[in-house]
Amino acid sequence: MNSNTGKKVALVAGGTRGAGRGIAIELGAAGFIVYVTGRTTRGQKSEYNRPETIEETAEQVTEAGGQGIAVQVDHLVPEQVKKLVEKIENEQGRLDVLVNDIWGAEYLAEWNIPIWEHSLDTGFRMLRLAIDTHIITSHYALPLLxxxxxxxVVEMTDGTSEYNAKNYRLSVFYDLAKTSVTRLAWSQAQELKDYGCTAVALTPGWMRSEIMLEEFGVKEDNWRDATVKEPHFIISETPRFVGRAVAALATDPDVEKWNAQSLSSGQLGKHYQFYDLDGSQPDCWRYITEVQDAGKPADATGYR
Structure with missing residues (x-):
């Protein structure tokens, strides 16, 4: 049993990069012990074949003021998840926050391809990575939590329930993946409320993840150059912004008020008055609805 009595414990499942890394770091800054899981380590890469590792994330958690612990886990393998939760229980005796951020399907989506032409193999792989992983992780982790x-419990998705109910996400499989996770949060909220626990769905805005920056050929320090190619990228945010949203929820003694809700980083930024690394407060989903989808020229004035 760990001697760090009083320190809260979080599991960021899928914390190798992107939102997961941003969330892990901000939970570290809030003083949490953070278990960071994923498939890519310094000694072994996943099918992504990307350079980011769980060890890097764990080190950044520690640098932020918490304690980062990297554990290689494939969340599609129940036995690995079971052993992970046993490890957390043996070492800490508790779990205060579960962030289900496992995804791993950026390179599988076939945009604007109808279901009768979309690859079934990649489509079903996307659903397994997006949904099965979250269910397996909750199955083993919730009894400890x-x-x-x-x-x-924070179920990470893309899009608010309100936005996704009105907008097709350009792929049947992607659409189903993201709306299913939101419903999963709602379902868990019903099962957890009698135990004094809370479950929410949370979406970042247009996030400047490692993959997104690479897609536009920019880095964080010159990200605005990407607006030449995509003007609406002006509303984008760093992964740390949604990380601060999770940290705000995790440290709110009245967090139960959010139970079963679909939340966004921009919404919570306004409520808890936290800001992105550049001091802005991007409200992406309102911008997308009122500016981008409305066909207006890109202008983030009043939305940051």
């Missing part, structure tokens, strides 16, 4: 009142 439920031991203490005030436990929090």
């Amino acid at each position: 439920m031991k203490n009142k005030g436990g929090l």
Whole structure:
């Protein structure tokens, strides 16, 4: 049993890069012990074949003021997830926050391809990575989380329930993946409420992840250059912004008020008054609805 009594414990499942890394770092900054899981380590890459590793994320958690612990886990393998939760229980005796951010399907989406032409193999792989991983992780982790009142589950998705209910996400499989995760959060909220625990769905805005920056051929320090190619990228945010959203929820003694809700980083930024690394407060989903989807010229004035 760990001697760090009083320190809260979080599991960021899928914390190798992107939102998961931003969330892990901000939970570290809030003083959490953070278990960071993923498939890519310094000694082994996943099918992504990308350079980011769980060890890097864990080190950044520690640098931020927390304690980062990297554990290689494939969340599609129940036995690996079971052993992970046993490890957390043996080492810490508690779990206060579960962030289900496993995804791993950026390179599988076939945009604007109808279901009768879309690859079934990649489509079903996307659904397994997006949904099965979250269910498996919750199955094993929730009994530990439920031991203490005030436990929090954050299901990471793309798009608010309101936005996704009105907009097709350009692929049947992607659309189903993201709306299913939101419903999964709602379902878990019904099962957890009698135990004094909370479950929410949370979406970042247009996030400047490592993959997105690479897609536009820019880095974080010159990200605005990407607006030449895509003007609406002006509303984008760093992964740390949604990380601060999770940290705000995780440290709110009244977090139960959000139970079963679909939330966004921009919405929570306004509520809790936190800001992105550049001091801005991007409200992406309102911008997308009122500016981008409305066919207006790109202008983030009043949305940051």
